[in-house]
Amino acid sequence: MNAVTPSGFRDVLSEEARVREAITRAVADLFASRGYVPIETPTLEVMDVLRAGGRVPATPFKFFDSRGDLLAMRPDVTLQIARMCATRLAGVPGPLRFRYTQRVFREAETENQVQARELTQCGVECIGEVGPAADAEIVALFAEALRLAGATQFVLAMATVGVLRALLERSGAAEPWKAAVLDAYHGSDFVALDRLCDAAMGRAVEEEAVDAGAAAPAYTEAIRQLARIRGAQDAIDAVRALVTPLGCVADLDDFQATYDLLGEAGLADSVLVDFSVASSFNYYTGLVFEACSPYLGSPLGSGGRYDRMIGSFGADRPAAGFAFSLEQAMAAASAEADATAASGRPLRIAVPKGSLNTEAIACLEEAGLDVTGLANPGRALVISNPGVDYIIVRPSDAPVFVALGAADCGICGKDSLLEVGAAVEELVDLRFGGCRFVVAESAGTSAAIEERYRKLGSIRIATKYPSITRAHFARTGTQVEIVYLHGNIELAPITGMAERIVDITATGTTLRENNLEIVEEVLASTARFFANGCALRTDERIVALARVLAENAPKHAYAPIAGASNPAQPTLS
């Protein structure tokens, strides 16, 4: 027997347990001193109840009990407290202030889940209070609790979702376009956001775009700009200047008042107004915030106002709260203790080797970075120049390095970002490395493949990109079995191992020389500059680099091969 703990779960030995106990006690005392009373929620929740609250946070562990109910281990406490307020505490006059320290459980979402699957969340929920004073109370308490837990150098990135919602509502845009904009915000894909806005304004875009309907250009432009506004008071002023002429001030006055109160509480230096933060949430109704440490690749915690969540379980009740991970706060504290000062730390950029390498280096050089030694690194994997460390990676590994905080930012193809599915902020389309993903088959085999699909109900697809392939055929409604290969994918139909392939084509030479024909388009890809969300919010060099790269990007060619048919419908039925 292998007597180990399950992956993502661990023992806590006494030395650490003592520290955890001291911190949780101190934090609980702080919350109690502000009138928050303890509350406990069950470890298991009925899955439908979690779903009813809107977005289910993370991926919960799920199982059926002996009665056939689908249960989930709590991935979060907020939804449970919302349920409790709407049911057990319905009619109890507010305001109610609850505090908790509870374990939450999250199933691994990707292969690269090195994060713990059991976390200790410390948090509060304040139910029945509204307005800037209530919002500021929550944010200030969050900051105080993090400090007590030993994390002192965090940035509190905050925004309000009301402005984006108002812009979307008044834009006159078609619903699918609005949904796509929200998706782009939620997925931190600001390249997709640009593209949606460009298409809505009638500018040429390389890919087929979601129809924006009668979207008014001024609103579309504001929606695009909003995501990139960050700073201090100047950022709020910029948002106001942007949205006032459009009648979309929404809850910006309250946001300003909250910001002012936080300034009075001595938090001005910790607060970053950042409207891209709205990307992380979809159940918040007003203020949203997250705390990022310059030393960690994922946030310490987050929170916001969710005035409609309780209403999804019963009567509406305004509410706001936050939670942070005890483990993350302790990790930030220990990183702070042995840091050789993050501010002096070189910017860590993941640079792809292979076919994107030369142009990636050219872009970085053009942006004013010292790329000495990067083109010919020999066997060196890290090239250190003044102020910058280049981490040389396989392109498909670049998103992993950045998402896990081993690099601050990086470059790779859009295809790698899609395939890995890592949570990164996609900032700039660098416009080189153009290629298309296509479904292809051996010439003259299409009738036989259709007959096979009719008889067997599925076809075999060979690819190096299983996620992209799965998503594509799910969209087209075609049943496929995926044969995962590492290279020379074209061999699969030639040898009869699979009927079709999903692969990259650039010049079209490989397809031609192997007598393969394109059946349909999957997607077009170019190189992207992207960043870790915490690094982006704590290191201004990334914003500056993104700006210069975006200015220079139009100089680079977008050059996928032309001429393939692009059937919108699945070819098999």
Ligand SMILES: Nc1ncnc2c1ncn2[C@@H]1O[C@H](COP(=O)(O)OP(=O)(O)OP(=O)(O)O)[C@@H](O)[C@H]1O
């Ligand atoms: N003709 C092409 N063939 C392959 N990739 C291309 C081509 N044109 C552009 N690209 C882009 O270059 C990226 C890197 O390709 P490259 O061949 O260097 O790496 P790879 O060996 O496929 O990647 P990895 O080693 O990470 O699996 C692709 O992900 C794609 O975005």
Ligand SMILES: O=P(O)(O)OC[C@H]1O[C@H](OP(=O)(O)OP(=O)(O)O)[C@H](O)[C@@H]1O
């Ligand atoms: O249209 P083309 O210009 O001919 O380019 C397409 C080829 O390039 C890529 O292969 P790569 O060289 O990366 O090798 P791989 O097959 O090992 O992935 C891709 O997989 C195609 O085979």
